[in-house]
Amino acid sequence: MKHRIIEGRLEYTSRKKGMEGQNRGFETFMFTHHSDGKVTMRTHCEIYEPEPTVMRDIIYAMDENDQPMDLHVRLTVGDAFMGSGWLRFDGEMIECESYGPSIGRLSQQVQAELPLDGFGTHPIVSDGYMLSTKDWDASDRYLLNCYLPSPDHRGATPPQIAQVKIGALYLGKEEITVKAGTFQCKHLQFVDDSSIIPGTGGMAGEHPPYDVWITDDDDGIFVQGGVGGYMMTWYELVELKR
Template sequence: MTGVVRSITGTLQYTSNQAHRAGAERGRESFRLDVHRDGSRVLAAHCEIDDAPAVVRDVNLRLDADNLPRECFVRIAVGGQFRGSGWFSFAADEAQCESTTTIEGRISQRFPLQAPLQAFGNHAIVNDGYAMSLYDLSKGPGKQSFFMLLSSPDHRGATGPMIYPVSLAIEYVGDEEIEVIAGRFKARHFRILDVGMPEEHPDYDLWVSADEHYIVLRATVTGYMQTAYELTRYDVAEH
């Protein structure tokens, strides 16, 4: 008997909403979520952005039984060349990063925490969906503010990886039933607002599965980005 009781695998398609290339594919993502017998989870993803300079990212995030991040690995290539890789660890009072990049060189960071970190952003789209679990649904639709750490302040996650603190707000719009390439799903609609990054981040809408897994079903980013994401395959295996 293995330690994994359920595995969810799938793929996401990245497309453009820009007028001159509406619907054109601009990237893709494959992911795997393993739920372990002790309640912990491991979320892994391989992400590709084709728009120059192309970005390839591999991430692996471990969450404890309380859904708190404990460690994460991030590796990125930009423009077809290795850019950096890093390991992040999260204790109750401190976050750590050990990484190597082709620009900054060897990096060792210690970041003090006032409370256990609730979410870590590694720029995988499926990871953005997991971050929506921060929202306290018992309070109903509305807007709540949060602090989290990122592996990069770049909107495409194409720098570092290294620790970057950020504040943001999550708006819970409500429940819907939506149709995507992978099928029809009950969804929760969230919106990310007021992201405190060096460059203003446009509003970001996400529709995630209406269960404890928060798998991204569809997402859109407005403003200058004009990007869209859609779940194209979804499989569940019980062990």
């Protein structure tokens, strides 16, 4: 085969008081690295806590320059169909075709603000991969310009184009051991705080700090991470096959 496949599974757990270590969902993923440099990400995510539950299926394609090409989303909330949609970026415009019971049939076209750092797709592995595309030897912080199918913190709204700018910090390198193995990692943090990185905003209310550890290589695989504040969530890589 000319392409290379990476597959894995993340477990979601809670760090809320009285719920420490309780399972709150999972995510399975597959990255296909094509011989021409393009990447296709496929994920299935399920969030059990807090209610209502969220189920998300994603197919996201990026070109050889890590720019978004197209994104397919199907979303179920509270075990009821919430919406499905398709986003496409041609280098200048973003278009969206979607449907959901609460929004009906929707067609959108938006002139993208450039440069664009990617589509924010809400799966945890996608967060890690976006961070891996930045040159952390050149800077310890970036303001990421992203377009999302939902500005909700859990992505639990019908697909529509939303712009978000969120900061990212580099906190150093660490060796991390999880159920899937021991990895050399970069420790990074998303921050939605304009006092730390000016210009952040758009996440439908300030998002708590979000720590991320990714493999210190070109694959940028999410190893572990967590969100503080009101969320108190933890994510950990439990299976990996390269």
